[in-house]
Amino acid sequence: MDFAFSEEQEQLRGFARDFLAERYDDVRLAQIADSETGVDAEVWAKLAEMGWLDAELTFLDQAVLLEETGYRPLAAPYFSTAVLAAPALDDETAKQVGEGRLTATLAWAEPGVPQGLLDAAGATVSGGRLTGEKVLVPDGAAVDLFVVTTADGLYAVDASDAAVTPHGALDGTRRPASVRFDGAPARPLASGDTAAELLGRIRDRAYAAVALEAVGVAQRALDLLVAYAKDRKQFGKPIGVYQAVSHKASDVYVRLQEARSLAYWAAWCVAENDPMARQACLAAKAFAGEAAVFACENAIQGHGGIGFTWEHVLHRYYKRAQWLAAFDGPARAQRAEVAAFLMD
Amino acid sequence: MDFRDTPEEAAFRAELRSWLQENASHREVEAGRGDFDALRAWGGRLYSAGYVGLTWPEGFGGRGLSPTYQAIYLEESARADAPGHPGVIGLNMAGPTIIAWGTDEQKQRYLKLLLSGEEIWCQGFSEPGSGSDLAAGRTSAVLDGDHWVVNGQKVWSSYAHKADWCILVVRTDPDAPKHAGLSYLIVDMHAPGVTVRPLHQITGDPEFNEIFFDDVRVPRDSMLGRPGDGWKVAMTTLLHERGTLGFALSAELERMVNHLVELVRRPGPDGRRPADDPLIRDAVAREWIEMQSLRFTNYRALTTLLETGIPGPEGSGVKLAWSEANQRLTSLAQSVFGLHAQVTGDDAPWNGFWQYWQLRSRGNTIEAGTSEILRNIIAERVLGLPKGR
Structure with a gap:
């Protein structure tokens, strides 16, 4: 061990x-x-x-x-x-x-139907040409290539062959786009069971990655909170001496450590293709996404008014935390899958 | 990073698993901790088989193994639903303190009998006027020839009514500053002048006690450390309590989660299966995730311990998170029964198991350091926030 x-x-x-x-x-x-x-x-x-x-x-x-x-x-x-x-x-x-010559993303969600990574895709391919509409494509306006889920498996499409509509986003450094494919030339990447299995592995990996990012976000929020609580004085003392403040920091610390343990477990399971990978990734994503939001909310509260301003960096982390927590469904969606492993 | 057992660990785990299968009875699903004498007998069998004191020095009845083996023991024991050793105060508090501070004679005298469960220990730290503020204790010991004469009162002492020995923090120098006037004694619970009065918890069980000391004569050499070392010695005891408890807690939580899953999958009193309610499914999944997070946090702290000799700071929150998880989990289980949860006696659901453990769980955020004190410790020692006192 x-x-x-x-x-x-x-x-x-x-x-x-x-x-x-x-x-x-x-x-x-x-x-x-x-x-x-x-x-x-x-x-x-x-x-x-x-x-x-x-x-x-x-x-x-x-x-x-x-x-x-x-x-x-x-x-x-x-x-x-x-x-x-x-x-x-x-x-x-x-x-x-x-070699750094190409950026890419995954386009899976479609409008008006269930939008989970493993939900059925309606986009189709015929004669090497892909037709369909994708939404909420992460970094959709910032990449050269789309990996697209379709009813027939996974395909690669050059961004120049798609109609990309960028959207503004709360988290300005990770913006979604809507992407329309009207008979776009498409190269097959995987089909049938291979595609389904591959998509499952991508999701596990994405959940672990989300959890890891969330741990980084929560750590920064905690560091900001602790630094501020040592520095900021009220009633003649640093506010960190008051338990109403310091106990918030302790709670964030505990939650963060739990999130980190799950995120590392999930990462190891993905790296080793461990039989527990699915459950570990579900657990890590659910817990760490919420932990990052919790950390940011407590950090904002601990900073008082300044933490609530556009000028302060905290809201940038808060919005990233919200993106992470919402990725492929909120924590309760992952817990529902954990529940199925446990109870069905 | 590798979560797999080494070949030696795997062999130990396999051997332990089959030993438990052959020897351990399942823990009863009942309202309480079970019959003490039966537990004591079980402790003796565990010791004879070599599963107690795994990390203790070989010369004193231990096996000198790394803490990883203790973690494996706790995990496997919980998974086999086997009973625990009843000498928890001795194993987790008195023993490690004797190993750290005791003379060779003291180690020879106490450790083996402690491991085998033949002698049971209790702890005399808290007093009516000083709980979390340990250094404010007033129980006194005055030297009279070859003996310390002890007078005072301790409280919240688990197992004192069964105990043969007590680790006792006393004030030996009333004139010294608060912390410096303390000393640490080993007291014979059968000595004249020791009176134990059981205190009934909100469960109704007399699990802890008041202890009264009236001119109790304690041999002068029954001290750990020197006069005035009491605070430092007590910190060893508490550090150990908080440092190695983690795996016992996550293993216990794993057992509770398993019972919870079993509970919600059966039809409830109204004929419906709680596991078909999405809110209950969500809550159960949450506790399973919490349990895994504590397990792996323990592994991280253990890795740091193996590398540096000091448990990692990440483990400091395990007891805090565990206690709250256990409270949520047992309340959830009780809620499944609705008002049936209130029925006691022969008609109690699950033999009273959940009502007992739900009530007992309220103590989890108080015993072994209140959650408020634990949050202070994390804030001050781990995060470096300024001291509030």
């Missing part, structure tokens, strides 16, 4: 933390989030240079990166490319991703 990341992985974490802290201080993060695209277009080549996009990275390597990109949100379609799309790509396309 060994529940620690390797020395190399901790090193990778350290580099990632320094890189992100330097590139995205709170002011810069706000600028990008409020910019027209919400994307830092120059960073992608650097990610490739640093090896973040290498196909050889194990999921545990990626796990430390995902946690750090929650701690300091990375304004680029890293989650979409590396987590949602990459597992479905053919070797040639994956190579382009690894």
Whole structure:
């Protein structure tokens, strides 16, 4: 039994933390989030240079990166490319991703029908051409390629062959788009049982990744709360001496540690293809998404008025936490699946 | 990172599992902890088979194994629904403190009999006027020749009515500042002048007690550490209580979750299956997730312990989260029965199991450090927030 990341992985974490802290201080993060695209277009080549996009990275390597990109949100379609799309790509396309020449995302949800990652897709393919409408595509306006779920399996479509409508979003660094395909040229990636199985693995991975990002978000919210409680004085004392404040921080700490344990368990299960992967990922996503929201809400409360301003960075984390908690359905949707394992 | 057992751990687990299968009776689903003498006999069998004191030094009846083995024991024992060893105060508090502070003679005298369950221990820390504020205790010990003469009163002492020995915090120097005047004694519960009066908990069970000391003569060498070391020695006891309890708690929670799942899958008093109610399904799933999160938090703290010799700070919240989970879980189970949950005696649902444990769970956020004190500890020692006192 060994529940620690390797020395190399901790090193990778350290580099990632320094890189992100330097590139995205709170002011810069706000600028990008409020910019027209919400994307830092120059960073992608650097990610490739640093090896973040290498196909050889194990999921545990990626796990430390995902946690750090929650701690300091990375304004680029890293989650979409590396987590949602990459597992479905053919070797040639994956190579382009690894070299930093291609970004991608997954388009699954459709309007007016159940929108879970594993729900049936209505988009169809005929004669190599894909027709259908997708909504809430993460980073949909920021990528070069779509991996599209259809009734016939998974297909790749170039973004230039689709009609993309970007949307504004609460979390300005992770915006959704609606995407319409009108007979767009499509390359098959997987079909039949293989596609279903692949999509299941992508979902497990995405849940683990969401949980890891959520842990990073919650950690930053806690760090901000603790720093403020030490610094801010009222009635002649730092507010951290008051239990109404300090106990909030303790509760956030406990919840965060629980979330982290589940997120690492899920990450390990994904990396090892463990039989408990499905349950672990459901548990981690449900718990960590809510823990991140809880952490941000307590941090905002602990900051008083300043934490409620647009100027303060906390709302950026709060909105990312809300995106994470809502991903592929709220926690109760994942708990419903856990319940089925336990009770049916 | 690797959650799998090493070959040695796997062998230990397999051997333990089959031993439990052959030897352990299932814990009764009943209102209480079960018959004490039967538990004591079970403790003796566990000891003979080598499953008690796994991490203790070999010379003193232990096996000198890493804490991982203790974690495996606790997990497997809960999964087999086997009873626990009744000497919990001795195993978790007195024993580790004697190992850390005791003389060789003290270790020889006490440890083996403690492990085998032949001698039971209790704890005399809290007093009517000082609960969380341990250093405000007033029970005194005055040197008279070769003996300390002890006078005072302790309270909330679990197992005192069964105990042979007591770890007792006393004030030996009334003039020294609060913490510096304390000392730590081992007191014979059968000595003249010791009176135990059971206190009935809200469950109705007399699980804890008041202890009165009237001119109790304690041999001068029955002290852990030196006069004035009491606070430091007591911190060893409490640190251990909070440091290694985690796996016992998550294993216990796993057993409760298993019972809860069993409960909701059966038809309730109105003929309907609680497991068909989406709100109940959500609540049960929540507790299963909580239980897994505590299990893996324990593993993380254990990994840090194995690497550095000190349990990781992440474990400090386990007791806090566990106590609240156990309260939610048992209340949920009681709610399933509606007003039937109130019926006691022979007609009580589940033999009174859930009503007992629901009421008992209210103590979980008070015993072994109230949740308020635990939150203070996390705020001050882990997060580095300024002290409120």
